[in-house]
Amino acid sequence: MARRRGPRGPDRRHGNPLLAPAVVRFQEVAPRESVGGDDRKEAAARTSCPARALQLPAAPAAPRLRPGCQDAAMAAAAVAAPEVLRECGCKGTRTCLICERQRGGDPPWQHPPQKTHQFIYYADTGWAVGAEESDFEGWxxxxxxxxxxxxxxxxxxxxxxxxxxDRDPWKLSQSGRRKQDYGPKVNFRKQKLKTAGFRGLPSFSREVVRRMGLYPVLEDFRPVEQCNLDYCPERGSAIDPHLDDSWLWGERLVSLNLLAPTVLSMSREAPGSLLLCLAPSGLPQAPAEGAPAPGRAVPCREVEVAVPLPRRALLVLTRAARHQWKHAIHRRHIGARRVSATFRELSAEFGPGGRQRELGQELLQTSLSFQGRPT
Incomplete structure (x- = not known):
C-alpha cells in the first residue's frame, strides 16, 4: 500500500500533547481535482494546503462565505459572541458549572476519573502511541x-x-452545551422519525458539503443532518463518551472544528486487552490489517486515545473509530469558545435497496435543498 504523505505528528518535546493541541501538525488529505459539472478525475492533485486553494463561489440561494482581509477581526468577533450564563439544560446525571454552582455543597455527581493509560493519536501514521512519561511510553x-x-x-x-x-437562536443542551439541529425529529429508542418542520441543511453549508466531495474519503458523502454545538469554558461544556446511533446514521461521522483547538478523547469498554508493539523512532506506517507481533498488552477499559483537533480541521470517523470506540470532549479540553458542526449520512436501511429507501430519498432531497432553519 502506498504510504500517505503528510507532516510529522506532534512535537514530542512538549511534555504532554494533551495540554498543547494547538502545536500539533496533522496529515493532509488531498482532494480529488474538480473538472466541472459532476465529473471528477481519478487522479488527485496533492497540495500543501488543499482547502486554501478552493474558492467559495456564492450559491444561487446561499449567503456568500466572504474571503477578505479582515480575518482576525472577524474571528475575534465570532469568539467573543455574547451569551447569558444564568441557565443550563442539564438533565439526570448530566451537569455543568452553572448547575453545580447553584447546587453547592459536595457534588453527588462526581465526574468519572481519567482513564489510567493515555495514548496519543498520530494522524500521519495511524498509530496510537503511549504518552510521554507514562507506563506505556514507546509502545x-x-x-x-x-x-x-x-x-x-x-x-x-x-x-x-x-x-x-449566531443569527439563529441556540438551544440549551446537556453538560453546558448549546445546540442547533438541522435534521428530522428522531426517537432512536423506538426507531421512529418525523420529517415535519425539516427543511434541509442551512444555506451556508452548501459550499462546505460540496468541498467535502473533493476528498476521496468523502466523495459520495451526502449528509441528511447537521448538528451545531457550542462549547464554552464558563459553562464547563463537555460531552460524555458515546457511540452515535447506527440505525439511522451511516458509516461516516464528519465534524468541522471551529474557533478553538481541542482534543477528542476515545475510549472502549470492551473486555480483553489491546496488543501493543514497540514504536520505533519515526513510527512506521500502520498496516492496513493487523499489527506487528505484539510485545505487551493493556486492558481495553484502561485506555484512552487522545485525538488532537486543530482549529478549522475536518474530522472523519469510520470503521472501528465509528462503531467500537466511544468519543468524548472533556471539560478540561475546552479553553475558549468552540463551535462544531457535525454532519451525518443515512444508514444502508435508508439507501438504495434498503427497507426504507423511499423515506431516505425524501430526506436526502430535503436536506440538500439547503433551505433549513434550526428545528
Missing amino acids: AFPFPGVTLIEDFVTPAEEAEMVRLM
Missing part, C-alpha cells in the same frame, strides 16, 4: 478509522459561518 497500536483534514476552511470562512450560526 503503540494501530488505530484505524480516523481521518483529519487540516485547514478545511479559511479564517474568513470560519468567522462567517459562526456569524451566520
Whole structure:
C-alpha cells in the first residue's frame, strides 16, 4: 500500500500533547481535482494546503462565505459572541458549572476519573502511541478509522459561518452545551422519525458539503443532518463518551472544528486487552490489517486515545473509530469558545435497496435543498 504523505505528528518535546493541541501538525488529505459539472478525475492533485486553494463561489440561494482581509477581526468577533450564563439544560446525571454552582455543597455527581493509560493519536501514521512519561511510553497500536483534514476552511470562512450560526437562536443542551439541529425529529429508542418542520441543511453549508466531495474519503458523502454545538469554558461544556446511533446514521461521522483547538478523547469498554508493539523512532506506517507481533498488552477499559483537533480541521470517523470506540470532549479540553458542526449520512436501511429507501430519498432531497432553519 502506498504510504500517505503528510507532516510529522506532534512535537514530542512538549511534555504532554494533551495540554498543547494547538502545536500539533496533522496529515493532509488531498482532494480529488474538480473538472466541472459532476465529473471528477481519478487522479488527485496533492497540495500543501488543499482547502486554501478552493474558492467559495456564492450559491444561487446561499449567503456568500466572504474571503477578505479582515480575518482576525472577524474571528475575534465570532469568539467573543455574547451569551447569558444564568441557565443550563442539564438533565439526570448530566451537569455543568452553572448547575453545580447553584447546587453547592459536595457534588453527588462526581465526574468519572481519567482513564489510567493515555495514548496519543498520530494522524500521519495511524498509530496510537503511549504518552510521554507514562507506563506505556514507546509502545503503540494501530488505530484505524480516523481521518483529519487540516485547514478545511479559511479564517474568513470560519468567522462567517459562526456569524451566520449566531443569527439563529441556540438551544440549551446537556453538560453546558448549546445546540442547533438541522435534521428530522428522531426517537432512536423506538426507531421512529418525523420529517415535519425539516427543511434541509442551512444555506451556508452548501459550499462546505460540496468541498467535502473533493476528498476521496468523502466523495459520495451526502449528509441528511447537521448538528451545531457550542462549547464554552464558563459553562464547563463537555460531552460524555458515546457511540452515535447506527440505525439511522451511516458509516461516516464528519465534524468541522471551529474557533478553538481541542482534543477528542476515545475510549472502549470492551473486555480483553489491546496488543501493543514497540514504536520505533519515526513510527512506521500502520498496516492496513493487523499489527506487528505484539510485545505487551493493556486492558481495553484502561485506555484512552487522545485525538488532537486543530482549529478549522475536518474530522472523519469510520470503521472501528465509528462503531467500537466511544468519543468524548472533556471539560478540561475546552479553553475558549468552540463551535462544531457535525454532519451525518443515512444508514444502508435508508439507501438504495434498503427497507426504507423511499423515506431516505425524501430526506436526502430535503436536506440538500439547503433551505433549513434550526428545528
